[in-house]
Amino acid sequence: MTRIAIDAMGGDHAPAEIVAGALWAAQDYGVGLDLVGKEDEIKAEIEKIRKAGGIYSDCGNRGRQRKIKIDVDNIDYMITHASEVIEMGEAVGQAIRKKKDSSIVKAVKSVADGTSDGIVAAGSTGAAMAASLFGLGRLKGITRPAIAVTLPTVEKPIILIDGGANSDATAQMLKQFAIMGATYSKHVLEIDNPRVGVMNIGEEVEKGNPLAKEAHKLLEEDSENINFVGNIEGKEIFLSKCDVVVCDGFVGNVALKVTEGASSMLFYLLQQELKSDILGMIIGLLAKPFMRRVYKRINYEEFGGCLLLGVRGISVIAHGRSRAYAIKNAVRVANEAVQRGVNSKISEFIEG
Amino acid sequence: MTRIAIDAMGGDHAPAEIVAGALWAAQDYGVGLDLVGKEDEIKAEIEKIRKAGGIYSDCGNRGRQRKIKIDVDNIDYMITHASEVIEMGEAVGQAIRKKKDSSIVKAVKSVADGTSDGIVAAGSTGAAMAASLFGLGRLKGITRPAIAVTLPTVEKPIILIDGGANSDATAQMLKQFAIMGATYSKHVLEIDNPRVGVMNIGEEVEKGNPLAKEAHKLLEEDSENINFVGNIEGKEIFLSKCDVVVCDGFVGNVALKVTEGASSMLFYLLQQELKSDILGMIIGLLAKPFMRRVYKRINYEEFGGCLLLGVRGISVIAHGRSRAYAIKNAVRVANEAVQRGVNSKISEFIEG
Numbered sequence: 001m002t003r004i005a006i007d008a009m010g011g012d013h014a015p016a017e018i019v020a021g022a023l024w025a026a027q028d029y030g031v032g033l034d035l036v037g038k039e040d041e042i043k044a045e046i047e048k049i050r051k052a053g054g055i056y057s058d059c060g061n062r063g064r065q066r067k068i069k070i071d072v073d074n075i076d077y078m079i080t081h082a083s084e085v086i087e088m089g090e091a092v093g094q095a096i097r098k099k100k101d102s103s104i105v106k107a108v109k110s111v112a113d114g115t116s117d118g119i120v121a122a123g124s125t126g127a128a129m130a131a132s133l134f135g136l137g138r139l140k141g142i143t144r145p146a147i148a149v150t151l152p153t154v155e156k157p158i159i160l161i162d163g164g165a166n167s168d169a170t171a172q173m174l175k176q177f178a179i180m181g182a183t184y185s186k187h188v189l190e191i192d193n194p195r196v197g198v199m200n201i202g203e204e205v206e207k208g209n210p211l212a213k214e215a216h217k218l219l220e221e222d223s224e225n226i227n228f229v230g231n232i233e234g235k236e237i238f239l240s241k242c243d244v245v246v247c248d249g250f251v252g253n254v255a256l257k258v259t260e261g262a263s264s265m266l267f268y269l270l271q272q273e274l275k276s277d278i279l280g281m282i283i284g285l286l287a288k289p290f291m292r293r294v295y296k297r298i299n300y301e302e303f304g305g306c307l308l309l310g311v312r313g314i315s316v317i318a319h320g321r322s323r324a325y326a327i328k329n330a331v332r333v334a335n336e337a338v339q340r341g342v343n344s345k346i347s348e349f350i351e352g
Numbered sequence: 353m354t355r356i357a358i359d360a361m362g363g364d365h366a367p368a369e370i371v372a373g374a375l376w377a378a379q380d381y382g383v384g385l386d387l388v389g390k391e392d393e394i395k396a397e398i399e400k401i402r403k404a405g406g407i408y409s410d411c412g413n414r415g416r417q418r419k420i421k422i423d424v425d426n427i428d429y430m431i432t433h434a435s436e437v438i439e440m441g442e443a444v445g446q447a448i449r450k451k452k453d454s455s456i457v458k459a460v461k462s463v464a465d466g467t468s469d470g471i472v473a474a475g476s477t478g479a480a481m482a483a484s485l486f487g488l489g490r491l492k493g494i495t496r497p498a499i500a501v502t503l504p505t506v507e508k509p510i511i512l513i514d515g516g517a518n519s520d521a522t523a524q525m526l527k528q529f530a531i532m533g534a535t536y537s538k539h540v541l542e543i544d545n546p547r548v549g550v551m552n553i554g555e556e557v558e559k560g561n562p563l564a565k566e567a568h569k570l571l572e573e574d575s576e577n578i579n580f581v582g583n584i585e586g587k588e589i590f591l592s593k594c595d596v597v598v599c600d601g602f603v604g605n606v607a608l609k610v611t612e613g614a615s616s617m618l619f620y621l622l623q624q625e626l627k628s629d630i631l632g633m634i635i636g637l638l639a640k641p642f643m644r645r646v647y648k649r650i651n652y653e654e655f656g657g658c659l660l661l662g663v664r665g666i667s668v669i670a671h672g673r674s675r676a677y678a679i680k681n682a683v684r685v686a687n688e689a690v691q692r693g694v695n696s697k698i699s700e701f702i703e704g
Contacts, residue, residue, distance in 0.1 A: 201605040234609025238617040253553040257586025265590040
């Protein structure tokens with residue numbers, strides 16, 4: 001049985017929503033859990049869920065909460081006590097070294113020692129990355145792990161890699177990101193021969209900064225192994241012009257956060273306009289279910305979490321704001337990555 | 353009288369929409385025009401407008417076209433014949449040197465020789481930048497000109513600089529962008545003591561790539577002259593957390609195009625959902641005026657064009673897709689920049 005280690009203490013809504021989401025996922029996907037964190041708090045949360053017979057969630061549609069039945073006694077979980085927590089904003093390197101009994105370090109250890117097959121963490125992204133990298137090590141041939149993010153488009157979602165692990169990168173690293181992203185796209189998202197593009201500011205080969213130009217060249221040279229479709233501009237990523245878009249973590253993180261910010265702004269402005277008169281308010285009420293469906297299509301909670309690709313183990317980083325529904329989906333992502341053997345596929349690719 | 357030179361041949365809808373928008377602006381803002389391009393084509397467009405007594409435009413709201421009366425005989429315009437056109441995708445440097453009789457080169461010349469006070473161009477952005485830089489030269493103390501873009505937010509619009517002129521930049525250049533952006537914000541947008549931020553991937557000082565970190569340091573050191581508010585993340589730019597956000601042209605261009613792409617995707621998904629059943633279609637019809645108002649608030653046509661700051665003259669680069677309404681607003685932007693003496697204010701700032 002696949003077992004997923006959960007940093008039960010990480011995230012804005014830990015431990016309640018983390019434990020709830022993990023149990024929900026365990027029941028839905030038939031995975032086992034290693035819940036890592038303060039034992040008494042985790043036990044208390046489980047007890048609450050057992051008593052209530054389930055949890056409440058809006059299922060990511062911003063709507064009314066509905067009850068999800070959870071039969072705790074049929075779930076295969078263990079608890080690993082960890083007395084410390086790495087807080088948001090702590091100096092990551094130091095915290096990882098000093099807080100050996102922190103939930104994130106011990107959750108990674110659960111994977112490293114073979115107890116679990118993957119980890120899900122919603123706390124400090126920096127801490128999760130560092131703990132995964134130090135605790136699991138890199139895959140052979142990979143210079144730096146990178147964050148693979150699922151981005152909504154007008155058609156099916158695509159993968160953006162790197163979403164923020166490496167704010168500085170080389171072209172060779174971008175090529176590795178391409179390989180990791182394409183492997184994930186093919187084996188987990190089941191995209192046949194995924195199209196890979198380099199994020200750039202124009203279609204032409206000579207466009208862009210030195211990094212983008214060199215990455216373009218490297219990927220073009222390896223067209224036997226990579227289905228390279230050239231430069232992808234910022235607006236094209238939403239038009240499904242490729243399946244994997246590659247960039248350094250600085251550009252990737254800006255792109256992700258701009259997407260989030262622009263989307264929130266649009267929803268806000270539309271709500272504001274609809275509140276401007278009575279007719280608008282009525283239309284706003286009627287339009288709500290439709291807007292919810294749009295929201296659901298672009299909502300990070302649906303995608304659950306980002307995979308840190310390139311480490312020797314499956315590590316899923318969830319949004320700090322994650323509630324149960326997002327955590328459930330993050331566990332799904334981790335489970336799928338484990339089932340499909342993403343890491344061994346990457347290794348096969350790299351080692352030819 | 354202020355006179356604006358117009359590259360009448362540049363853009364997807366040239367010359368008809370360019371000439372129409374220029375005349376509209378001339379009438380509304382009382383500026384003179386130097387229409388540069390193929391004389392017979394420009395004359396034919398003007399004749400059409402004279403006969404019709406005006407033009408038709410949707411005024412940027414995607415709605416029905418309405419007639420705008422234009423009294424051609426009361427407009428102060430001249431025509432400068434240019435036999436060539438630089439097409440999209442031409443190798444810019446070469447084209448600028450070879451096509452001396454192109455509309456963009458001659459429109460810039462109209463500013464350089466004092467005939468006009470500023471230029472508006474909707475053709476190839478690369479050609480407009482290169483022609484402006486070579487034809488007008490740099491302001492003293494400015495290493496590289498940069499594109500200042502007006503970005504919508506939940507409150508008032510902010511300036512992003514650089515929007516794509518320099519895909520590679522140094523921290524010193526970013527500091528100059530900050531100065532130029534703040535000057536524009538203060539003197540044209542009338543923002544008192546504009547808040548300047550550096551685009552980054554986290555709030556903390558130690559976050560980001562070397563460029564962002566060094567720019568942070570430089571701007572912090574000059575807090576006497578620059579109202580520096582620190583790092584700004586991609587989603588925060590839409591929350592009006594600063595008035596000017598500084599980045600290199602690669603990151604800036606990605607951010608702009610992602611904004612455009614994410615917004616278009618959202619509108620598309622909402623329309624798609626509303627088309628899914630009869631009730632949705634009715635709600636969609638009723639919601640149209642509200643959606644149009646949102647669209648208007650984020651529509652590039654409202655902002656008209658981007659200023660290329662740092663050259664010795666006012667140069668406004670309009671979107672290649674610009675129709676009359678966008679061109680009219682681009683001329684407004686050029687006129688305001690001329691009236692407020694943006695360039696002399698920048699020089700005063702730089703020279704202390």
